[in-house]
Amino acid sequence: MKITLAQLNYHVGNFTRNKELISLAIKKAKDDYSDLIIFSELSVVGYPPLDLLDRLDFIENSDRIVREIARECKGIAALVGAPVINHRPEGKKLFNSALLLSEGKVIFSANKALLPTYDIFDEYRYFEPETVFRVFEYRGLKLAVTICEDLWDEQPFDNEFEKSRLYRVSPMEELARQNPDIIINISASPFSYSKIKSKENIFRSKALRYGKPVILVNQTGANSELIFDGASAVFSNRGEIVHRLPWFEESVFTFPLSDAISGNDQEEKPEPDVISLIRKALITGIQDYFGKLGFGDAVLGLSGGLDSAVTLCLAVEALGKEHVKALLLPSRHSSEHSVTDSVTLAGRLGINYEIIDIEKAFRAFEDILAPYFMGRERDVTEENIQARVRAVILMAFANKFNYILLNTSNKSEAAVGYGTLYGDMAGGLSVIGDVYKTDVYRLAEYINRNGEIIPQNIINKPPSAELRPGQLDTDSLPDYGLLDSILYQYIELQRSPARIEVSNSERGVVERVLSMINSNEYKRYQAPPVLRISSKAFGAGRRMPIVARF
C-alpha cells in the first residue's frame, strides 16, 4: 500500500489552476504506483474562500471540478477537500467535506465536525458541523478521515480563559471505536511562528493515544494575508515523524505505508530556525500576493530606516531585483545618512531607485494651508503632510507603472498608531506588519548572515521617523524591547492589563501603551492587509470595535 501526500499551493476561486495542480499530482501518484493520494482541506476551491461560499455558482463550479477529478481517478483514489451542499432540512447550507474519489465516483465522504470560529477562522459562518462519524475501508485499509480542527478537540490557547476543550465532541474518539488502521487529517492550517511545536504535538498525541499512524496534509502558499506552511507529515503509530514535507513549498510525495506502521524512524532533521521560517513565510506571502493578483512589480519608499530596508530585501528575494523599484523621498528633516545608507543598500541589491525631493510639494501644502493655520503651532499635522506627500508620489508610480506599493510599517508601530493614515500606512500589502520591531532586527541580522547587505549603520542608528528636526521614536515610545514585551502580552496572549508582567517601575508604561493601542483601532481599520506570521495579527483575526471605551 502506497500513499501520496499532495502539498499544493491553491488559489482561492481559481478552479482552472487548482484543477490543473490536482490533475498533475494524480498523474505523478499514478506513476509512483500509489493507491491513494491525499489533498488538503478545501483543495478544490482554495483556502480560505470566505464569503465566496455564499454564492451558489461558486459551489456549482466546485461540484463540477470534483466530478472532473473523479473521472481522472482510475486505478487510484484521491481524497480532496470541497464544500458540499447540506441537503438536510435544517442547518447551515454547506458542509466542509473530504471526498474520496475513485473511478469517476465519490465513494466516500466525511464532513468536518469541529468548525474553528475564532481568530482568522469563521467556519461556522458557512458550514454545518457533522455529528455522525464513519471509518471507510479502502483496499483493505480502514481510514479515519478527519478535517483539520477535527483532531484539535483538545488544544492549548493563549487566552486567559479559553477552554482547552472548545468542543463538546471528539471526532477521533468516535472514529476510534470503529478501529481504523490509519488517521488521515487534511488541513489548511496557516503558519504561526509561536505554534510550530504545539501544532506538531497535536498530531503526535493522537498517534500515541490511538496507536495509529497519522497522515497530515496541509496546504502551502499564501492567499491574501494567510500564509500556509505546508510541512505535511507522516507520524508513525509511536508518534515519530517518519516523513516531513518542506516548509512553504509544493511537494508531491509517495511513501509505503509500512514506513508509518513499523515506526521506521526518519533521521532527526534539525528544526528550522524560527527567523528563517518567518523570512520564508513573508517571501511566500509577497510572491503569492503578486502572482495570484497578476502583478509582477513592487514599489516602496526607502527611508533609510530598518523597516523599509528589511521590506526591500524580502521583496527582492520574492520578486527579483528587476521587479522592485525603490523611491528615496527625502524632506528637509531627513538626515544625510538616510539617503546615503539607502543608496548603499539599493546598490548592493542591484535594484532601480530614484531620489525625489518632496520639498516642493510639501511647501505647496504649507503655502495653501498657511492662511488657515496662521497663529497655530506646528504639530503632528505638518508631520503627517510629509508622510502623505510621500504616499501621493509612491501611489503615482504605482498607478502609472502598474506596481503594487508595499507598506513597510512594523507591528510595534501599527500597534501604537505610530504612523500616518494615507501616508506611511498606505500600500497594497503590509509585509512586516505582523513582525515586532525587535524581530525586524533579527530579520536584518539573518539577511546579513552571509555578509553585510543591509548597511550596519541602518541597523545601528536609533529609529526615527524624521518628520521634525532631531525626532527619535523614543521621544514618544518606550524602548522597543519593553514595548514589544507589553504588546505581545496584550495582543497575542490577550492578558488583562493587571496581569501583564513588567517590573514595578514600568507599570505606568503599560497603561500608556495599552491606551495607545486601544485608541488607534480606527487607524488599523484602514490599514492594508498584513501578512500573518503570529498567532494574533492585526486584520481579520482581531476584531475590535472602533467606537468603544476600553
Add this chain to the structure above:
Amino acid sequence: MKITLAQLNYHVGNFTRNKELISLAIKKAKDDYSDLIIFSELSVVGYPPLDLLDRLDFIENSDRIVREIARECKGIAALVGAPVINHRPEGKKLFNSALLLSEGKVIFSANKALLPTYDIFDEYRYFEPETVFRVFEYRGLKLAVTICEDLWDEQPFDNEFEKSRLYRVSPMEELARQNPDIIINISASPFSYSKIKSKENIFRSKALRYGKPVILVNQTGANSELIFDGASAVFSNRGEIVHRLPWFEESVFTFPLSDAISGNDQEEKPEPDVISLIRKALITGIQDYFGKLGFGDAVLGLSGGLDSAVTLCLAVEALGKEHVKALLLPSRHSSEHSVTDSVTLAGRLGINYEIIDIEKAFRAFEDILAPYFMGRERDVTEENIQARVRAVILMAFANKFNYILLNTSNKSEAAVGYGTLYGDMAGGLSVIGDVYKTDVYRLAEYINRNGEIIPQNIINKPPSAELRPGQLDTDSLPDYGLLDSILYQYIELQRSPARIEVSNSERGVVERVLSMINSNEYKRYQAPPVLRISSKAFGAGRRMPIVARF
C-alpha cells in the same frame, strides 16, 4: 402586573455610562410601580463588543456591574443582558445571557441558544449555544425568556441556497412545552431598510403560533458601523402590535400586561417612510460615532456633486451647523457651477466653509513627477493625484482642528471601485457608503421636502468626478438605475451572475459590472467604516478574499 421596556443607547465597553442608563431606567420603572423592567441583549456591555469578549478583565467588569445593578433592584426585577462565563468543562468560554436580577441577586438566567454567525454577526466566535430551556415563574407569571436570534429559528434569507431553518433546535418550541404566559425577547438587532416587515413578522408569527404575547426590547443608537433602530414592541397574543417604541430614540415605557393579553389593539400608526428611516439611521450613526468617540466636529469636501451635498446635510442635522466645516477644493477641471452650487448650499445651511484652490499642490506633483512620467500618456494617475491632494488638505484640517473627516462615497461607487484610495475614499466614517446612488437621489428629495435646501442644479446635473475635462460618470459606468439594480441583485441578494435579472441587451453590462466589483475588493479593504442600513453592507458583514479569482 406592569412591565417596563427599556430601549437604551449603550456604548460598547463604557460600563459607567451603561450602568448609569440602566440605573436611571430602573428608577423610572419603580416610580411607575412596574414589576419588571426589561433591557436589551448584552445591555451591560453594549452590542457588539466583538473581541473585547476575549479579555477576562472585560468580563470581570461586566460581572461587577451586574452585581451593582442587582443591588438596585429592590421591589422590582430587572432582566439585563450580559456575557457570563461558561463553567462547564467543554465549549466556548462564554454564554450570551439574560439575567433576571432582584433584591441583590441573580434569581434566574437564560442563555442564548441560536448564535447568529453570518453577515455582521460572529456570535459563535465567543459563545457556547445553550441546549437546556426553562421558563421561570415571577410574581405568578411564567416567563419564556429568549435572546434575539432564539426566536429566529425560521427566517427568510435573501441568499440563493441558505435554509430558512438555520438551526437544529427551536428554543421557543422547547419553552412552549412548559406553558409560559408571555414570551420575552431581548435583542440587539441592527437596522436594515429592507427587513422592516420581515422582522415584524418573526415576532407576530410567534405570538400567533403560541397564542402568547411577545415583548421585544431592542437596543437603539449606533456603535461604529451598526445602527440599532430600537422600535421595541409589544405584540398581543393575537399578533397585534399593541405598543411600539420610537425608532432610533431612547425610551423607557411602562404598560400593564393586560394590554397585551386582552389584545387591546393600538390605533394603527402609519409605518414610517423608508427614506425617512434611512435618514434618521444615518443621523444617528453620525451622532454616535462622534459622540461616543468624544469628537464634536466634522470636516468634509464639498465637490458640487450630490453625494457630498447629501452627506453635508446629514452631518449638519447630526452635529449642528456650527460643528461642520466644508472645504470646496476646485481644480483646473472643476466647473464653475461646482463652486457656486456648493456656496449656495453652504449658505443655506449656515455652515462655515473655505474655498481652496488645489492647483498649486497638483502642479507641484506634476513637476516632481514629470522627469519620470515623460513620454507617457496622462491617465488615471493624474486623476488620482487630484483626489489625493484634496485628501491631504482635508486631513490637514482634521488633524489641526481635531475634526473627523467624513467620507462622501456612495455604495454604487464603492461597489465598482469608482474612487481613489487615499483620495476621495479617505475619511473616518463613510456616511452614505451603504446607500446606492438612486437612493441618494431619494434622500436629496426628502431633504428638500419642505423647500429647496440642496440646489436643484446639484440634483439635476449629470454626475461627474471632474478629474479631467468634460468627464462624466457615464463615461465609465452604466446608468445608475441599471447599475444599482445589478449591484443589489449581486450584493444584497447574492445572486449568481446568470440569475441576475436584466433585459437581454444588458447582459453584457452585468459581466462588466461584476468584474468591477470583484476586482476592487482591495480598495474596499482599506475603506473607512460604513454606516450600515442595508441587509449587506461593505465592511465586516461582507468578507471577500482579495487574492482570489471569481
